[in-house]
Amino acid sequence: MASTTTLPPAPASKSGSRSDERMGRRSPFQKLLGRPEVGALVGAVVLFIFFSLVSSTFLTPSAFSTVLYGSSTIGIMAVGVALLMIGGEFDLSAGVAVISSALTASLFSWYFSTNIWVGVVLALGVSLGIGFINGYILIKTKLPSFIVTLATFLMLTGLNLALTRAVGGSVSSPSIATMDGFASARAIFASSINIAGIEFKNTIFIWIILVAVASWILLRTKVGNWIFAVGGDANAARAVGVPVTKTKIGLFMAVGFCGWILGMHNLFAFDAVQSGEGVGNEFLYIIAAVIGGCLLTGGYGSAVGGAIGAFIFGMANKGIVYAQWNPDWFKFFLGLMLLLATIVNLIVKRRAELK
Amino acid sequence: MNAKQIDQQTLLKDEKDPLTHTPVHLLSLDGVGKHYGNIIALRDVTMAVDNGRVTCVLGDNGAGKSTLIKIIAGLHQHDEGVLHIMGTERKFSSPRDALDAGIATVYQDLAVVPLMPIWRNFFLGSELTTGWGPFKSMDVQKMKDITLAELAAMGIDLRDVEQPIGQLSGGERQCVAIARAVYFGAKVLILDEPTAALGVKQSGVVLRYILQARDRGLGVIFITHNPHHAFPVGDRFLLLKRGKSIGYYDKKDVTLEELTAQMAGGAELAELAHELAELGGHSDVVQEVQAEVAEVAEVAGVSSQRQG
Numbered sequence: 001m002a003s004t005t006t007l008p009p010a011p012a013s014k015s016g017s018r019s020d021e022r023m024g025r026r027s028p029f030q031k032l033l034g035r036p037e038v039g040a041l042v043g044a045v046v047l048f049i050f051f052s053l054v055s056s057t058f059l060t061p062s063a064f065s066t067v068l069y070g071s072s073t074i075g076i077m078a079v080g081v082a083l084l085m086i087g088g089e090f091d092l093s094a095g096v097a098v099i100s101s102a103l104t105a106s107l108f109s110w111y112f113s114t115n116i117w118v119g120v121v122l123a124l125g126v127s128l129g130i131g132f133i134n135g136y137i138l139i140k141t142k143l144p145s146f147i148v149t150l151a152t153f154l155m156l157t158g159l160n161l162a163l164t165r166a167v168g169g170s171v172s173s174p175s176i177a178t179m180d181g182f183a184s185a186r187a188i189f190a191s192s193i194n195i196a197g198i199e200f201k202n203t204i205f206i207w208i209i210l211v212a213v214a215s216w217i218l219l220r221t222k223v224g225n226w227i228f229a230v231g232g233d234a235n236a237a238r239a240v241g242v243p244v245t246k247t248k249i250g251l252f253m254a255v256g257f258c259g260w261i262l263g264m265h266n267l268f269a270f271d272a273v274q275s276g277e278g279v280g281n282e283f284l285y286i287i288a289a290v291i292g293g294c295l296l297t298g299g300y301g302s303a304v305g306g307a308i309g310a311f312i313f314g315m316a317n318k319g320i321v322y323a324q325w326n327p328d329w330f331k332f333f334l335g336l337m338l339l340l341a342t343i344v345n346l347i348v349k350r351r352a353e354l355k
Numbered sequence: 356m357n358a359k360q361i362d363q364q365t366l367l368k369d370e371k372d373p374l375t376h377t378p379v380h381l382l383s384l385d386g387v388g389k390h391y392g393n394i395i396a397l398r399d400v401t402m403a404v405d406n407g408r409v410t411c412v413l414g415d416n417g418a419g420k421s422t423l424i425k426i427i428a429g430l431h432q433h434d435e436g437v438l439h440i441m442g443t444e445r446k447f448s449s450p451r452d453a454l455d456a457g458i459a460t461v462y463q464d465l466a467v468v469p470l471m472p473i474w475r476n477f478f479l480g481s482e483l484t485t486g487w488g489p490f491k492s493m494d495v496q497k498m499k500d501i502t503l504a505e506l507a508a509m510g511i512d513l514r515d516v517e518q519p520i521g522q523l524s525g526g527e528r529q530c531v532a533i534a535r536a537v538y539f540g541a542k543v544l545i546l547d548e549p550t551a552a553l554g555v556k557q558s559g560v561v562l563r564y565i566l567q568a569r570d571r572g573l574g575v576i577f578i579t580h581n582p583h584h585a586f587p588v589g590d591r592f593l594l595l596k597r598g599k600s601i602g603y604y605d606k607k608d609v610t611l612e613e614l615t616a617q618m619a620g621g622a623e624l625a626e627l628a629h630e631l632a633e634l635g636g637h638s639d640v641v642q643e644v645q646a647e648v649a650e651v652a653e654v655a656g657v658s659s660q661r662q663g
């Protein structure tokens with residue numbers, strides 16, 4: 001016999017279909033339980049019901065719009081950070097890089113008195129450049145991303161403060177409200193859309209589009225396959241011909257791109273940026289991704305999960321205000337969610353690796 | 356111990372490559388060496404691989420077997436000697452290079468990503484796509500179907516291709532890796548210790564796949580430290596020890612006993628038996644080793660007589 005099975009011979013199934021007695025039946029519900037974001041989804045539903053009960057205003061449309069807006073400012077970054085985490089890396093510079101991008105756009109166009117859009121495009125280049133440098137150093141030195149991006153985090157924090165003071169003479173960038181292109185840039189990055197009488201910030205829609213695109217890339221393109229592979233086992237991926245270097249650098253640049261969008265929003269929502277902002281936000285993005293089911297060690301997770309993580313963040317953040325509690329409780333909530341989510345992730349990973 | 360060694364110059368001198376009709380080896384190494392820093396992992400290794408033949412590389416732990424195949428697979432570059440692929444000199448700079456040249460490798464550690472589904476692993480690095488330009492997406496259904504069909508053809512009946520590959524047994528994973536290499540049209544199939552972690556039955560299955568691959572016309576390089584696995588399927592045997600080639604034989608010129616004897620090294624075995632006895636080893640074990648020493652000595656005696 002030319003081929004034998006390595007498994008105990010399964011009795012030939014009478015129906016001829018591929019049913020297998022070893023499989024057990026998996027209901028759609030059980031399939032759902034196997035998804036990375038299921039823990040976060042349950043958490044989100046519980047939190048939603050909880051705040052609906054304790055706060056009379058939480059369920060009003062305008063409050064909902066505010067919650068979504070808060071979620072989107074974290075969620076936009078969480079998209080890139082989740083992809084990067086699935087690819088096995090962190091970016092601790094993501095928070096300040098947002099501000100670097102905003103500062104680049106405002107300081108450049110202010111100092112050279114150009115149209116705002118020149119600064120905006122330059123900021124895109126800077127954001128992608130920061131991502132590229134992070135990725136390139138990581139690949140070349142083989143240092144952990146924790147160290148590499150911690151270094152860029154510190155450098156960018158310093159640069160933001162120092163350059164803003166050197167150019168504008170203050171800790172805040174000068175106002176660009178009266179400059180050419182400000183109105184059109186604000187329309188793109190920081191406007192509102194009125195749906196049925198309720199104002200929705202356009203970042204909500206940008207966020208949804210980014211999540212959709214990232215999900216499609218992750219689940220339906222070969223680049224998505226590579227992202228899972230470089231995060232799951234970079235050596236194995238390289239051995240079967242996956243371009244590991246390009247994939248990892250590309251992921252850091254994707255975080256840069258998300259940072260650019262959020263940076264532009266921060267700038268055009270007002271007309272100036274505080275150069276010291278952004279510090280600490282990198283952890284919020286990472287927390288959103290982890291709560292959403294991305295494994296810290298890489299190779300597992302989803303973009304939708306990161307979005308749910310950001311939504312949980314937004315609900316907890318604003319829900320506490322609507323419930324008229326002391327906002328001090330917010331961090332406690334976040335910590336608890338993080339702990340629960342990581343425990344769920346751990347169980348998922350064990351189940352996947354052990355037989 | 357003096358079985359006739361292969362002379363690379365005359366090996367298959369008048370035979371033509373059945374696929375390309377050129378009088379060259381599919382793959383050949385000539386005096387290849389490699390060092391990691393100041394550690395010499397491999398030196399002066401010469402061997403050839405041809406279509407429809409199984410070349411076995413034998414050696415103990417640390418002999419340099421994995422180093423040798425990593426050079427062929429493009430993971431490392433050799434610093435001495437030359438590597439020819441169908442007559443042209445090559446030095447692969449990445450595994451992608453080697454894959455593109457038709458060299459597929461099933462690694463000792465399998466090169467699968469445990470958390471990824473079987474079908475994603477099967478097509479990793481060679482995904483099928485449909486669509487155009489930026490809207491190109493993976494042909495997921497087709498990839499799943501092919502994975503299922505290819506594995507079924509190898510006699511592995513899968514529960515579910517969506518399962519993470521980490522949940523499969525060692526033997527099943529091994530088979531997925533082999534099926535993947537064969538499916539992507541490899542000309543040379545390298546297997547690094549595919550039977551090391553397997554039970555008797557699973558080893559048999561893998562050995563059968565090696566013969567299947569050979570019969571499909573692939574040139575197979577089979578790496579193992581077990582002569583009992585190598586001998587039944589191999590056509591040629593390269594023996595490595597401490598990074599050096601200590602023998603290169605054609606099947607007709609060598610016996611299983613001779614291979615075993617050369618690999619083990621009679622003197623070393625005798626020393627081991629002595630040591631075990633000294634240390635008060637279990638008498639059964641000591642006797643077993645002593646018996647093996649006697650066997651090795653006998654074979655060595657026979658082969659030297661035959662030579663003389």
Ligand SMILES: Nc1ncnc2c1ncn2[C@@H]1O[C@H](COP(=O)(O)OP(=O)(O)OP(=O)(O)O)[C@@H](O)[C@H]1O
Pocket residue numbers: 391394395396414415416417418419420421422423463548580
């Ligand atoms: N990356 C490396 N850096 C330094 N030394 C190495 C490296 N890889 C292998 N070596 C050394 O080269 C020698 C050959 O190793 P190799 O992995 O090729 O052995 P092997 O024959 O495959 O052994 P095994 O049967 O245990 O798999 C060993 O002494 C090993 O310590």
Ligand SMILES: [Mg+2]
Pocket residue numbers: 420421422463547548
């Ligand atoms: Mg080895």
